[in-house]
Amino acid sequence: MRMRGITKEFAGKVVANKDVDLDIYRGEILALLGENGSGKTTLMNMLSGIYFPDSGSIEIDGEPVVISSPKIAYDHGIGMIHQHFKLVNVFTAAENIVLGLVDNRRFDLAAAAAKINEICDAYGFDVDPYQKVYDMSVSQKQTVEIVKLLFRGADILILDEPTAVLTPQETDKLFAVLRNMRDDGKAIIIITHKLHEVLDISDRVAILRKGEHVGDMVTSATTSQEMTNMMVGHQVTLNIDRPEPVNTFERIRVEGLTVVDHEGVVKLDDVSFSMNAGEILGIAGISGCGQKELLEAIAGLQPVQKGSIDYLHRDGRVESLIGKDPLEIAAIGVALSFVPEDRLGMGLVANMDLADNMMLRSFRNGHSVFTDRKAPAHLAEKVVEELEVNTPSIHTAVRRLSGGNVQKVLVGREIASAPRVLLSAYAVRGLDVNSSYLIYDLLNEQKRKGVAVVYVGEDLDVLLELCDRILVLCGGKVSGIVDGRTATKNEVGFMMTKLGGGEA
Amino acid sequence: MIHITKRKEMPLWQSLAVRLGAIVIALVVCGFITTITTGLNPIDVYATMIKGAFGTARKTWTLLQELAILLCISVALTPAFRMRFWNLGGEGQILIGCFASAACMILLGDKVPNAVLILIMFVTSVAAGAIWALIPAIFKARWNTNETLFTLMMNYVATQIVAYFVIVWEVPKGSGNIGIINQSTEAGWFPVIGGQKYLLNVVLVAIVTVLMYIYLNYSKQGYEISVVGESTNTARYVGIKVDRVILRTLLISGAICGFAGLLLVAGTNHTLTTTLAGGRGFTAVMVAWLAKFNPLVMIASSFLLVFMDSGAGEISMAFGLNHSFGAILTGIILFFIIGCEFFITYKVNFAKKEGETNA
Numbered sequence: 001m002r003m004r005g006i007t008k009e010f011a012g013k014v015v016a017n018k019d020v021d022l023d024i025y026r027g028e029i030l031a032l033l034g035e036n037g038s039g040k041t042t043l044m045n046m047l048s049g050i051y052f053p054d055s056g057s058i059e060i061d062g063e064p065v066v067i068s069s070p071k072i073a074y075d076h077g078i079g080m081i082h083q084h085f086k087l088v089n090v091f092t093a094a095e096n097i098v099l100g101l102v103d104n105r106r107f108d109l110a111a112a113a114a115k116i117n118e119i120c121d122a123y124g125f126d127v128d129p130y131q132k133v134y135d136m137s138v139s140q141k142q143t144v145e146i147v148k149l150l151f152r153g154a155d156i157l158i159l160d161e162p163t164a165v166l167t168p169q170e171t172d173k174l175f176a177v178l179r180n181m182r183d184d185g186k187a188i189i190i191i192t193h194k195l196h197e198v199l200d201i202s203d204r205v206a207i208l209r210k211g212e213h214v215g216d217m218v219t220s221a222t223t224s225q226e227m228t229n230m231m232v233g234h235q236v237t238l239n240i241d242r243p244e245p246v247n248t249f250e251r252i253r254v255e256g257l258t259v260v261d262h263e264g265v266v267k268l269d270d271v272s273f274s275m276n277a278g279e280i281l282g283i284a285g286i287s288g289c290g291q292k293e294l295l296e297a298i299a300g301l302q303p304v305q306k307g308s309i310d311y312l313h314r315d316g317r318v319e320s321l322i323g324k325d326p327l328e329i330a331a332i333g334v335a336l337s338f339v340p341e342d343r344l345g346m347g348l349v350a351n352m353d354l355a356d357n358m359m360l361r362s363f364r365n366g367h368s369v370f371t372d373r374k375a376p377a378h379l380a381e382k383v384v385e386e387l388e389v390n391t392p393s394i395h396t397a398v399r400r401l402s403g404g405n406v407q408k409v410l411v412g413r414e415i416a417s418a419p420r421v422l423l424s425a426y427a428v429r430g431l432d433v434n435s436s437y438l439i440y441d442l443l444n445e446q447k448r449k450g451v452a453v454v455y456v457g458e459d460l461d462v463l464l465e466l467c468d469r470i471l472v473l474c475g476g477k478v479s480g481i482v483d484g485r486t487a488t489k490n491e492v493g494f495m496m497t498k499l500g501g502g503e504a
Numbered sequence: 505m506i507h508i509t510k511r512k513e514m515p516l517w518q519s520l521a522v523r524l525g526a527i528v529i530a531l532v533v534c535g536f537i538t539t540i541t542t543g544l545n546p547i548d549v550y551a552t553m554i555k556g557a558f559g560t561a562r563k564t565w566t567l568l569q570e571l572a573i574l575l576c577i578s579v580a581l582t583p584a585f586r587m588r589f590w591n592l593g594g595e596g597q598i599l600i601g602c603f604a605s606a607a608c609m610i611l612l613g614d615k616v617p618n619a620v621l622i623l624i625m626f627v628t629s630v631a632a633g634a635i636w637a638l639i640p641a642i643f644k645a646r647w648n649t650n651e652t653l654f655t656l657m658m659n660y661v662a663t664q665i666v667a668y669f670v671i672v673w674e675v676p677k678g679s680g681n682i683g684i685i686n687q688s689t690e691a692g693w694f695p696v697i698g699g700q701k702y703l704l705n706v707v708l709v710a711i712v713t714v715l716m717y718i719y720l721n722y723s724k725q726g727y728e729i730s731v732v733g734e735s736t737n738t739a740r741y742v743g744i745k746v747d748r749v750i751l752r753t754l755l756i757s758g759a760i761c762g763f764a765g766l767l768l769v770a771g772t773n774h775t776l777t778t779t780l781a782g783g784r785g786f787t788a789v790m791v792a793w794l795a796k797f798n799p800l801v802m803i804a805s806s807f808l809l810v811f812m813d814s815g816a817g818e819i820s821m822a823f824g825l826n827h828s829f830g831a832i833l834t835g836i837i838l839f840f841i842i843g844c845e846f847f848i849t850y851k852v853n854f855a856k857k858e859g860e861t862n863a
Contacts (some may be wrong), residue, residue, distance in 0.1 A: 301740060327743035346737040352730070360742045363727050370722045 016042040031202035035432035039211040048080035049073035079149030080158040094129035240465040251452040257307035267293040282467030290476040350399035383412030425456040526844035556818020569702035572709040577788035580760030593655025594785030596662035601765020604632035606776035609692035633762015641754035645747035
C-alpha cells in the first residue's frame with residue numbers, strides 16, 4: 001500500500017497532515033511514531049475511511065483507491081482498532097463480531113463462532129465467542145476487536161496505541177499474536193509512544209513531526225535516542241531526573257485500610273504504608289487492583305470500611321482524614337491535589353473553557369456571592385504558557401483540546417494550588433515523550449519543594465527511574481514496598497502478579 | 505455522497521443568520537400551505553396575525569402578560585435544566601402556587617389588609633411551589649430516582665388537589681366553578697399601576713429574568729449548578745456537595761414556578777381552575793431549550809411562541825378557520841427553528857472531495 005502527498009486540514013486552520021508519503025508492505029509491522037498532535041491518528045483515520053484527505057492519493061497493491069467510508073475501507077481489507085473500543089457491552093463476543101455484517105445467508109451464530117475459533121487457533125488468540133463483553137477485561141475486549149477485523153478479512157490492520165491499556169504481560173501476548181499475523185503476510189501499523197515497544201515489535205519505523213513525514217528507519221538499525229531526536233526535531237536527553245530526597249519526614253500514614261465498593265467487592269485489603277514529604281512514592285500494579293480506590297480514599301472520595309489514614313503535621317499533631325469530605329480535608333491544611341485517572345469524567349468539565357476549569361478549585365475564595373473570573377483567567381494563561389498547552393485561547397472548551405493538552409491543564413491547575421500532598425494517577429497516559437518529561441520535571445519540582453508526591457503509573461521503566469520508593473499492589477493488597485533505586489523490573493513485575501513476588 | 509460532519513463553533517452572527525433564514529423559509533412554507541389548503545393570500549394571513557397580536561393596546565397588553573407568564577415559568581425551569589435535572593413538573597408547581605394564592609384570597613380575603621394579604625399570598629405560593637419541586641429533588645438526591653417521571657406524576661397530584669378544592673369552594677354550590685374570587689372587594693388582586701392591570705406582572709417577571717441571568721452566570725451557586733450538570737463526579741472531586749446543590753436548585757426552580765402561579769391568580773385570572781397553568785409548564789420546556797438555557801434569549805423564544813399562539817387565534821376568527829390551522833402553522837415554524845440547529849452544529853458535505861471535520 002502506498003500513500004502519496006496526503007494533506008488534511010481541519011476547519012481551514014490546522015494542518016494535521018502535510019504532503020505525507022507512506023509505504024506499507026505486506027508481512028511487515030510498521031510503527032508510527034510522533035508527538036501528541038503530530039497527525040498519526042488523523043493519517044490512520046484517512047486510511048480507515050473516517051476522514052477524507054483534502055488532497056493526495058492512496059494505492060493498494062498498485063491500484064488507486066478512494067476510501068470514502070469505513071465500509072469501503074473494510075472492502076479493501078483495511079481495519080483499524082481505536083483507542084476506545086467500539087463494542088456492545090451486553091452482546092457476546094460472537095455477536096459483536098458479526099454485528100453490522102451484510103450477509104445474504106441465514107444468520108448463523110454457531111457457524112460464526114466456529115469461524116472465530118478457527119481464527120483464534122490460527123493466530124493464538126484466546127477468545128470465548130459466547131462470553132459477554134461486560135464480563136471481559138480490557139485486553140480481552142481488544143482481542144475481540146482484532147478478531148472482528150480478521151473475521152471480516154482485513155489484511156491491513158491499524159492499531160492505535162493498543163498497549164496503553166495493557167499490562168506488560170498482556171502486551172507480550174499481543175505482540176506474539178501480531179508477529180503471527182505478520183508472518184501470515186498481513187500488513188500491520190501500530191501507533192505507540194513507548195519506544196522500547198517500537199524496538200521490540202516493529203520492522204520499520206515511520207516518524208511524523210507536525211503533520212509531516214520526517215523519516216523512515218529500519219528498526220534494527222536505530223536507537224531510542226535517534227528516534228526521539230527525529231520526533232522532536234532536536235537533541236533531547238532520555239534520562240529521567242531523580243534528585244536525592246532531602247528533609248524527608250513522614251507526611252501521611254495509612255494503616256490497615258480496607259475499602260469495599262458498593263457492590264461488596266473488596267477493593268483494598270488491609271493496606272498499610274506511609275508517604276514522606278520530599279519524596280516520590282510510586283504505586284505499581286495491574287490496572288484495577290486498588291490504585292484508584294487508594295487515592296480516592298486519601299482524597300476523601302471513597303468511603304472507608306476499616307483502617308486509618310492520618311495526616312502528620314510538622315508540630316507532631318496527628319489528624320485523621322477518614323470521614324472528612326474533600327473540602328474539609330483541604331480546610332484542615334491538607335492540600336491534596338488529585339489528578340484522577342479519568343481526566344474528563346472527573347477533574348475537568350469538558351464543556352467549560354480553560355479559565356472556568358481553573359476556577360473549579362478556587363471558585364469559593366472570597367466572601368462575595370459572585371465568582372471572581374480574573375484570577376482563574378490569569379492562572380489559565382500562566383498554565384498555558386508554562387506547560388506549553390496547545391490551545392487557540394483560554395476561552396476554548398477543554399473538550400476541544402487533545403488528550404495531552406487536557407492532561408497539562410489538569411496537572412497545571414493541581415500544582416498551582418501549592419499542595420503539600422500531590423496524588424497523581426496515570427499522569428502521562430497518552431502523552432508523548434516530550435510532554436511526559438515535562439510532567440516528570442513538574443513532579444520532581446514538587447518533590448524538591450517538600451511535597452509528598454504519589455505517582456501511580458503503568459510503565460515500570462518510568463516508575464523505576466522516577467520514584468524513590470515503589471508500593472506494589474496486587475489484588476488490593478500490598479505486595480511489597482521496594483526501593484526505586486535498587487529494584488529491578490522483573491522483581492516488581494512478579495510482585496504485581498503474585499503477593500510478595502518471587503518466581504511463580 | 506452525503507457526508508455529515510461536526511462543525512467547529514460557528515460565529516455568533518452566522519448562527520443568527522441561519523436562524524433568521526430558517527424563520528424566513530418557515531414563513532414561505534407556511535404561505536404555500538395556506539394558499540394550497542385555504543386559497544387565502546398568505547400576506548393577508550400574516551398581517552392578520554400581527555394585527556391580532558398588536559392591533560390594539562389591549563391586545564398588546566394581553567400579549568405582554570402572556571409573554572411574562574411564559575417567560576417566568578421558563579426562567580423557573582432553567583436552573584434545574586442547567587443542572588441536567590429534567591423538571592417536567594412546572595405545570596404542577598404552578599398549579600400548586602395558584603392553589604396557595606387562591607386559598608389565601610378565599611380564606612383571608614376580608615380578614616387582613618390588602619397589602620398584608622398579598623404578602624401572605626406571595627409567601628405561601630412561593631413556598632408551595634418550592635415544596636412541590638423539593639419532593640422529587642429529595643428523592644433524586646437520596647435515592648437517585650428518575651426526576652422526569654417523578655415531577656410528571658407530581659403534576660397529576662396537583663391537578664387532583666385543585667379539582668377537589670374547586671368543589672369545596674365552588675360558587676354558587678353545584679356549579680363546579682369558583683368564579684372570580686373577591687370580585688367586589690378585589691382583595692388579593694394585584695394593584696393597577698399606571699392604568700395598566702398587567703404592568704406589575706410584566707415588571708416583576710423582567711426583574712426575575714435579569715436576576716436569574718446574573719445568578720446563573722456570575723454567582724458561585726450558578727457555577728456550582730453548571731459543574732453538577734456537566735459532571736457529578738467532577739463536582740464531588742472538587743468538594744461540591746451535589747445533594748445540596750440539587751435540593752437548593754430545585755427549591756429555587758419550584759419557588760419561581762409557584763411565583764408564576766401567584767401572578768396567574770392575583771395578577772391575571774383572579775380565579776382557580778384545574779387548567780389555569782394551561783400547559784405552560786410544558787411549553788416553557790421548549791422555550792428554555794430554544795434559548796439554550798439563557799434567560800435573556802428566552803425573552804425572544806417565549807415571544808415567538810406567544811405571538812404564534814395569539815396569531816393563530818386571530819386568524820381562526822378572522823377567516824373562519826379551525827383553530828388547529830394556527831397550530832399547524834406554529835408547528836411548521838418550530839420545525840424549521842429547531843431543525844436549523846442541526847445545520848448550526850453539523851456540516852453537510854455533498855461533494856465527495858470534502859470531508860472536513862474536527863474530532
